[in-house]
Structures are given as C-alpha cells and as structure tokens.
Amino acid sequence: MKRFIISREGVGLSATVIQKRELYLSRVATDLPTLVFVKKGIKSLKQNGLELDIKSGEAVAIAGNQAFDVINRPDHGEFEAAWIAFHPNVIRNYKPNIPDLKDIDPAFIFPNITSGFSDAFRLAAESITTDKLISDQVAIHRATEILIWLGEYGRKFKVSSPENISMKVRSFLIANPARDWSAVEIANLLEMSEATLRRRLSSELSSFSEILIDVRMSLALALLQSTDRTIGEIAREAGYDSASRFAVRFRDRFGHSPTMLRREANRDRNGTILDRVRT
Template structure:
C-alpha cells in the first residue's frame, strides 16, 4: 500500500499510512471526527477517554476536538498499515444523530465486516475521482456515518474555542496568522481571544505551531512529498528550522517517520500496555 491522501473539499479527506518502525506520537490532536481502520500491526491510543487498542482488521471512531498519545506497532507484520477518514464540516452539517443519542468521544468498532471495508474503499476512490459530482461523493461519505450510527458511534459537538481556532488555522497552516484577523473570525476582540484561549490553557501561537507540526506529520505519513516541500506547505522556508521544530514537538526528525528501521529505541509503557521497544516521537 502506497501512502496517499484524497480530499473532496466540504465532504471528507482520507489517507493511508505505512510505517515500518514503531513510533510513539505524543499529544496528537484529532481536529475532525475521524475513522481509523487498521490493516496490519496494531494501534494504541491513550487519552482522557481511556486507553484503546485497535488490532488489524478492526476500526475505531474518534470525535473531533481531543488529543491522544498514539503508538503504531508492527506486531508480526513487516509494517504497520492503516487507512483513515475525516469528515469535513460541510458534510457533517447534513447529518443528524438520532434523538436522545448520547455523545461518545471514542467508539471501538471491533472487527469490521467486508461490506464496511468495501464502503470505505469506495468512498476513498470517490474522493479522488473528478468525474463524480460532489452530491454522489457526499452520499458515500454519509453512508459511512450511517455505518457508525448503527454501531453506536456519535460525534461530539465542539464547545470550546481552541478546537475551532485550530480548524481555522488548519485551513492554511503556512499563513502567518495574526491575532486581529483570528479574533475577527470569531467576532471578538484580541483581548477576548487571548482570555478565552488562556482559560483553556492555550494560546494562538501554541495552536499555530501544533497545527503546523500535526499537518506536517500527516503529510509525512500519508504522502511521498519531499520533506523540503512539506516544510514549505506548513510555513517554513528553512527545512533545517522545520526539522528543529518538528523534533522539539515529536521527539524525532521528519526523516525518522519514513525510516525503514529504527536507530535504536526506548522501552516505554503506556497505561497497562505491555512494554515494547518504541522510539518516542
């Protein structure tokens, strides 16, 4: 499987990941409601909602606006492989959860049936097919939400400001965002913006840096773009400065993400999960 990303603006974005060494990614933000289907190896997520292990052939649904420590393990496979899907705001506004349904931040779906995987594949292909109109692609994206609804998965509404700011900045991570224009987007003053974000233990500069690094990680995992191009796409003209910021955020270099074998590792233990040699990242 070749790492890829396919997107239909206003509908969804989907991608695949191939990782040939185990890496630990700390405090990864899930900005949009996301579905992950593991195909080889296994994934461990640890966050406020608990610790979840997703085996090959299983899927998990994650509400947007939350962070996890994520480790992708190879297990007995030569590489960790997974596919992911994130629904965009425009599509979600067309979907309504059943009356009386209770939101859940994480929903392990267990082993998926073949029809589920086939619907996932059909949507991914549709996202990248210019011959298909948005309405058709949208129906296929809604179909995946129906699958999750049937499994009891619901998506949380955003109640805090920081996730909404993240979503705004993620639309153009290379842009030099300034507090006056961001505050104006939310019809508030700069002082109110700073105060609200501080109350959520955040700041505009912290959010922008994390958005840039998280976007870079996605591009490193799910595309074959050169590191220098990815640096530019997240606002860094200097690849060396980008590498320094990336290592500071994740604990490893951008090239480590695509390395076939680890350069040594560290034994880590996450919330009762058995020790395994994992390179912190």
C-alpha cells in the same frame, strides 16, 4: 505512484499511513471526525487514562477536536492503516433513523467488523480518491453510508462547533497553516481585542503561538506519514522557509525528526494532492 493525502470538497479527506517500526507520537490532533481502518499491525490510542488498542481488521471512529498519544505497532515489519476524515457538512446533513444514538466521545472501536462495513469503507474512500467520474451526490452518499453503519453500532458523530476560544482560533489557522498569522489578525476575526484574546486563551491554559505551532506540526505529521512530498516541501506547506528550523520544531513537538518519520513510510500509493477542508 506517489502517495498523497486526498481531499474532496464537501466530502472529506482520505489517506494511508505506513510505518516500518514502532513509534510513539504525543498529542496527535484529530480536528475532523475520522474513521481509521487498521490493515496491518496495531494502533494504540491513549488519552487521560483511556487506552484503546485497534487490531488488524478493526476500525476506530474518533470524534473531532481530539488529541491522543499514538503508537502504531507493526506486524511482521509493517503497520498500515487507511483513514477517512469527514467534511463537517456530511455530519451535519446526516439524519439518523435510529433513535437515541450515543455520541462518539472521544473514540469508539467497531467490534466484529462485517464485510458490508468493509465494502462501505472502501467505496467511501474511493469516492474521495478516485479519478473516475463520480458525482458529488454519489460521493456524499457513500460517505454518509459510513455514518449509517455507525448507527448500526449505536453510535454517531456529534455535530461539532467550536466550544471555546482555543478551538475557534484553531479553526481559522487550519484553513491556511502556512500563512503569516498574527494574534491581532485572529482577534479581529473574532471581533475582540488582542488583549482579550490572549487573556481568554490563557484562561484555557493555551496561547496563540502554541496553537499555531500545533496546527502546523499536525499538518506536517500527516504529510510525512501519508505522502511522498519532500521534507522541504512539507516545511513550506507548514509555514517554514527554513527546513532546519522546521525540523527542530517537529522534533520538539513529537520527539522524532522528520527524516525518521519519512523513513518509516517508504512505499508508494495512489493519490492526488491535499486540499484543506475548512470547518
């Protein structure tokens, strides 16, 4: 069976990442609050002096709107991790019963994973990936159970909202990375002039073109690691008619060619097609 990134509207996305050898990837973006369960190997996350190692059998919760340098280290020739990215409405509608939970910022490793948590993760992922008849209410309930488990560890995902112009621009682009976006169009959506948009992005040490490329490359990386779609299909999904131009952009961004990433994820998984979750 082919592997895919699976999405369920109102619940979230889920997939499995597989690599055959160690690779270093810089500034890997996590736009939605995400939980990663490492099944084989070690995942290392680095950000501004913070270094986290998530070992086999451990999980890490990553806040939304984060970027980490990532190293996936295989054990006996293979790294494998499953992840769930939560739809914003699941986070917003969850009302913790435990007071004074700490926001996850930027990430939190679960110590001493219990079988109950493992079962909850499996059911939450299944509610997204299964073709069984599971109602939206049940699927949301299962995803929310993961948030309750976070509370048992004294943590919660914070309700995210775009805090700056760069994040607001990114939220529009994520909805349709392949679209032929222009700075003028984004400025109109934000009800400001193009000059004002560019000036405010510059004050945040960013630019429209940089954000667009990063959104497209982040999507391409996820598709290469977690699906069996061809490189040509992924290039078009990321907004590139030319596979060669896409390959150059990808290598510039991550330091590895799309072909190399594809070789490192050569095993079938069950799944269905990717749909984006708008934030």
